[in-house]
Amino acid sequence: MSVSTRTGNILEALVARRRPLRNTVLVIMALLVVVDVFKEPAYERFAWDGIGGFAAFYGFISCVLIIVVSKALGYAFLYRKENYYGESGNRDD
Amino acid sequence: MIDFIHPSLVLIAGALLLAVLQGRARQVWQIALPAFVLLIILGLEPGLYGQMGFGALELVPGRVDKLSLVFAYIFGIILIIGNIYALHVDDRVQHVAAMVYASGALGVVLAGDLVSLYVFWELMVISSVWLIWQRRTDVSWRAGMRYMLVHAFGGMLLLAGLLAHYQATGSMAFEAFETRGWSFYLILVAFMINAAVPPLHAWLTDAYPEATVTGAIFLSALTTKTAVYTLIRGFPGTEILVWLGVIMALYGVVYAVLANDIRRLLAYHIISQVGYMVAGVGMGTTLALSGVSAHAFTHILYKALLLMGAGAVLHMTGRSKLTELGGLYRWMPITFVLYMVGGLSISAFPLFSGFVSKTMIVEAAAVDYRSWVFLLLTMASAGTFLHTGLKLPYFTFMGKDSGLRPREAPRNMLIAMGIAAVFCFLIGIFPQALYAILPHEVDYNAYTAGHLLKEMQLLLFTGLGFFLLLRHVGGDAKISLDTDWFYRRLGPVLMVAARDFVTAVDRSFRARFMEALQWALAASHERFGHGGRLAQSWPTGSMALWTMLVLAVLLVLFAL
Numbered sequence: 001m002s003v004s005t006r007t008g009n010i011l012e013a014l015v016a017r018r019r020p021l022r023n024t025v026l027v028i029m030a031l032l033v034v035v036d037v038f039k040e041p042a043y044e045r046f047a048w049d050g051i052g053g054f055a056a057f058y059g060f061i062s063c064v065l066i067i068v069v070s071k072a073l074g075y076a077f078l079y080r081k082e083n084y085y086g087e088s089g090n091r092d093d
Numbered sequence: 094m095i096d097f098i099h100p101s102l103v104l105i106a107g108a109l110l111l112a113v114l115q116g117r118a119r120q121v122w123q124i125a126l127p128a129f130v131l132l133i134i135l136g137l138e139p140g141l142y143g144q145m146g147f148g149a150l151e152l153v154p155g156r157v158d159k160l161s162l163v164f165a166y167i168f169g170i171i172l173i174i175g176n177i178y179a180l181h182v183d184d185r186v187q188h189v190a191a192m193v194y195a196s197g198a199l200g201v202v203l204a205g206d207l208v209s210l211y212v213f214w215e216l217m218v219i220s221s222v223w224l225i226w227q228r229r230t231d232v233s234w235r236a237g238m239r240y241m242l243v244h245a246f247g248g249m250l251l252l253a254g255l256l257a258h259y260q261a262t263g264s265m266a267f268e269a270f271e272t273r274g275w276s277f278y279l280i281l282v283a284f285m286i287n288a289a290v291p292p293l294h295a296w297l298t299d300a301y302p303e304a305t306v307t308g309a310i311f312l313s314a315l316t317t318k319t320a321v322y323t324l325i326r327g328f329p330g331t332e333i334l335v336w337l338g339v340i341m342a343l344y345g346v347v348y349a350v351l352a353n354d355i356r357r358l359l360a361y362h363i364i365s366q367v368g369y370m371v372a373g374v375g376m377g378t379t380l381a382l383s384g385v386s387a388h389a390f391t392h393i394l395y396k397a398l399l400l401m402g403a404g405a406v407l408h409m410t411g412r413s414k415l416t417e418l419g420g421l422y423r424w425m426p427i428t429f430v431l432y433m434v435g436g437l438s439i440s441a442f443p444l445f446s447g448f449v450s451k452t453m454i455v456e457a458a459a460v461d462y463r464s465w466v467f468l469l470l471t472m473a474s475a476g477t478f479l480h481t482g483l484k485l486p487y488f489t490f491m492g493k494d495s496g497l498r499p500r501e502a503p504r505n506m507l508i509a510m511g512i513a514a515v516f517c518f519l520i521g522i523f524p525q526a527l528y529a530i531l532p533h534e535v536d537y538n539a540y541t542a543g544h545l546l547k548e549m550q551l552l553l554f555t556g557l558g559f560f561l562l563l564r565h566v567g568g569d570a571k572i573s574l575d576t577d578w579f580y581r582r583l584g585p586v587l588m589v590a591a592r593d594f595v596t597a598v599d600r601s602f603r604a605r606f607m608e609a610l611q612w613a614l615a616a617s618h619e620r621f622g623h624g625g626r627l628a629q630s631w632p633t634g635s636m637a638l639w640t641m642l643v644l645a646v647l648l649v650l651f652a653l
Contacts, residue, residue, distance in 0.1 A: 004501045007426035015422075015491075029553045032546060042543025045459050046467065058468075059551035062475035063558030067566055070350030078351060078573040085572075085581055 032056065097142035097155055099203070100130045100165070101213065104196035108189045123176045123188055127195075131169035134199075137162060141205060150265050156205030159532040160386065164202040164322045166530065167390045168195060170516070171314045171397055178401055178509035179307035190223035191311045197221075198315040202322050206265045207255040210323070214251060214287075217316060218244040224308025225300050233303040239580065240300035247286035247293075254279030270327050281328055287320035288371060289364050290337050291344050295577035297363065298348070302356040302413070306404040309356060313363055313400050314393045321370045321389050330377025338372025339469045341365065346476030348575065353414050353568035355403045355485055359396070362481055365473055366392050366439065366451075372470065373454040376461060383531045384453030390527060391446035391520055395438035398513040399481060402432030405502035405510070406489060412497070415485070415568030420494030428502050429490040434514040436486055438521065440478035443548060446517040449524035449539045452548070456537065475555040482552075483559045484566055492567075 014021065037052030048054045107126040114122050139162075142155030172195045179188065197220060200213030218241060225237035258276035259265055270277050282293070289297040301312050328334065345365025352358035366388070373385035405428045406421065407413045422429045434445065441447040451474065458466040501507070520527050528535040559566060620627050 004427050007430060008423050011422050011426050011429070025553065025556075029550075029557070032550050032553065036546055036550060039542075039546070042541065042546075043459070045462060046464050053550065055547040055550035056554040058471065059475050059554035060558045062472040063479055063555040064562065066346055066472070066476045066479060067350060067558070067562050070347040071565065073347065074351045074569070074571075074573060078575075079569065079571040080574055082570060082572055084574075 029056070097137075097140075098133055099143060099155055099200075100133050100169075101196035101200040101203070103133060104130055104192050104199070108192035108196070111192060112185055112189050119185070119188070120180050123180060124173065126192065127169065127172040127176055130199075131166075131173060134162075134165045134169045137165070147208070150208060151206065152209055153205030153266070154200070154209045155203050156267075157203065159530070160322070160325065161202045163386045163390060163530055163532065164318065165199055167318075167393050168198050168202070168315065171310070171393050174397060174509050174512050175307065175310040175314070177512070178310055178404075178506055180505040181503050182305075182307050184227055184305075186223055187227045187305060187308055190220045190227070191308065193220035194224070194311055194315060198319045201319045205267055207258065207267050208265055210267055211248075211251060211255060214319075215248050217319070218248060221312060221316065224312055225304045227308065228303060228305045230303075233305075236300045236303040239577070240296050242580075243286065243293075243296040247283045250279050250286070251283035254281075254283055267326060269329060281331070284320050284323045284327065285337070287316055288324060288367055289317055289320075290341055290371060291364070292576040294341075294344075294364050295575045298357055298360045298575060299577045299581075301360040301363075302354050306408045309400050309404060310397050313360075313396050317363060317367050318389050318393055321367060321374070321385065324371065324374045325382060325385055329374055329382060331375055334375030335372050335463070335466060336375070338368045338370070338375055339466055339473075341368025341371055342470055342473035343476070344368070346473050346480070348573060349476070349480040349484075350566070351569070351571075351573040353416055353570060353572075355406065355413050355415060355418070355489060356400065358415075358480060358485055359399050359403055362399075362439065362477060363396060365477060366396065368473065369451060369454045369470060372466065373457060376454075376457050376463070376466075378457055378461065379533045380460060380535075380537060381454060381457035383528075383533050383535050383537075384450060384457055386531050387450035387453055387527055387535075388447075391438065391450040391517070394513050394516045394520070395435045395446055398435030398510055398517060399432060399439065401506065401510045401513065402428055402435060403485075403489075405506050406499075408506070409499035409502055410497050414570070415488040416570045418489045418495050418497070419492040420490070421497060421499065422490040424497070424499050425490070425501050427507055428510070429486065431507070431510040431514045432486060432490070433482075434517050436482040438517040440482040440552060441474060441548060442478075442482075442552060443540070443545055444518070444521045446520035446527075448521055448548065449527065450520075452539050452544060453535075453537055471551065475551060478552050478555050479559055479566075483556060487559075487563075488567055 033053040033056050036055070039052075041050045043049045048058075104126070107122070107129075111119065111122055111126065137157045139158050141153050142157065143153070145152050145154075172191075175191065176188070179191070182188070194217055197213045197217035200216065201210055204210040204213060222237045222241045225233050225240060254276045255265070257274065257279060258270070258272075261272055261274055261276055270280060286293045286296075297317070301309055304312055324334070342365050345361040345363070345368060349358050349361040349365070352361055370385045370388055370392075373381040373388070403413065406418065406425065409425065410418070410421070412418055438445040438447045441451045455467060455470050455474070458470060502510075524539060528537070619625055622628060
């Protein structure tokens with residue numbers, strides 16, 4: 001189990017440093033967009049290929065849309081109680 | 094000298110031995126058998142083998158070409174990994190079922206004619222269902238029954254389709270279906286049921302989460318991917334598949350938002366990922382079809398890895414709902430890290446396997462200037478990372494501490510996950526090795542500056558969205574309606590309504606009949622009963638009168 005303990009310790013250390021880690025990722029994200037804005041577009045297949053940072057924008061919008069639309073569908077139509085089909089309690093030992 | 098041994102026959106024969114072995118011998122054979130089968134597969138040379146006449150039919154149970162080999166290789170690999178993962182399970186029914194199930198899948202991808210295809214297709218159904226039933230709960234029993242009924246229906250469509258195909262063409266060879274008639278659509282729908290194309294998909298997300306922890310690995314690897322193989326072989330370039338695939342990719346993502354059970358969430362992401370493959374088959378270009386084969390290969394590995402991680406959590410905690418899990422990373426750190434390799438692979442992070450296969454299909458859409466397909470598939474990519482890379486691991490391993498203090502998963506489970514993780518990583522770093530075994534020459538490089546820049550932006554900003562909406566993305570202790578509602582709820586309701594209707598009609602008819610009977614009885618009683626008109630005694634005078642009348646009539650008749 002020593003591998004397990006060591007992996008656990010590394011993870012603990014990472015979690016303890018989550019603020020600086022988060023800030024690093026945010027800086028990387030900003031850099032990616034900046035590079036994308038100033039770099040020659042690799043493709044000219046679609047109208048959006050020339051727009052710097054489009055992928056970042058699209059990723060963010062997709063994420064928000066997926067969550068909002070799906071949860072709305074869930075609460076409006078799809079969610080039911082867990083014993084809706086009269087079956088429940090499939091739990092292993 | 095034998096130049097061809099059908100791997101399926103070896104597996105079935107070996108499975109018979111597995112049924113009687115016990116203890117350590119069973120464990121050794123459980124690994125040795127798939128390893129031997131993988132060696133046979135690796136030794137296969139392209140060609141047609143085992144041809145035999147069957148009445149007027151020409152059967153080719155062994156068609157080996159590059160396309161069938163890609164799938165045979167990965168089925169062989171996952172069979173070993175899955176069996177390592179299941180080594181600790183002392184249930185021979187499951188082990189035998191898994192072997193026979195894999196032999197069916199191998200039989201399908203090696204079948205050169207539709208009769209062999211059909212036989213192995215059905216073999217997969219009747220063996221795989223045991224991987225669900227052996228969970229031995231009431232819920233899994235019912236889910237397995239529904240699973241089997243749906244596949245029995247699909248099998249009938251396939252049989253009808255191939256009979257119609259034989260009537261129309263006079264051939265049973267399994268090649269691309271050209272003639273658009275009944276047979277074309279019947280076979281297409283049968284394949285689509287196994288590929289879990291909505292609205293024919295609900296059997297998958299209904300049954301897989303109820304399967305045994307180890308059985309789910311084989312289930313996720315084999316059924317949908319044999320269906321993808323048959324679609325590549327039979328229906329390349331069928332335009333409608335492009336849009337069905339795009340719908341699949343997003344459908345799975347939407348339901349994954351709603352899913353609370355971690356294995357159901359992953360099951361919805363099987364549908365989403367197979368959506369990419371179905372869309373690629375529909376595009377039908379060389380790049381797209383290569384992408385489909387590559388993606389099926391990488392998908393089997395990372396999805397098995399993800400399900401093994403989720404299965405390990407279920408095995409160790411007895412729980413599989415996001416609302417009941419959390420904070421496990423300290424207790425199951427290796428499982429968490431290995432799961433994340435799968436999560437990064439399915440999300441197509443650079444350096445992981447999904448990046449070199451999924452982007453091929455998306456690139457194929459871009460090359461064809463299919464802007465909507467490109468945008469929607471990219472959106473589904475964001476959703477994939479959102480769920481399998483962020484939501485599931487966050488709420489299972491990080492997040493709120495659930496108070497659960499499980500031990501790390503058993504060593505055999507970790508080894509199996511480790512092997513799958515190594516594959517995911519190696520394919521991501523050396524994609525050329527994967528591209529070399531694809532059916533067509535691949536002129537595609539995933540690691541261009543443009544790709545890397547776009548992909549990293551897409552993924553990291555998806556992550557930003559996730560953390561901003563963190564409070565709203567967690568699991569809800571609810572289930573979501575899906576198309577299985579039609580046969581789980583509407584069907585029974587209609588049946589009960591029909592039963593009640595028939596009963597009511599029957600009752601009213603009986604009542605009316607009895608009424609009529611009563612009336613007839615009363616009427617006859619009135620006539621024949623005591624005091625009835627016909628029961629009265631008649632006076633002798635009237636008798637004499639009648640006799641006279643009859644005699645007179647006779648006299649007249651004879652006189653004439």
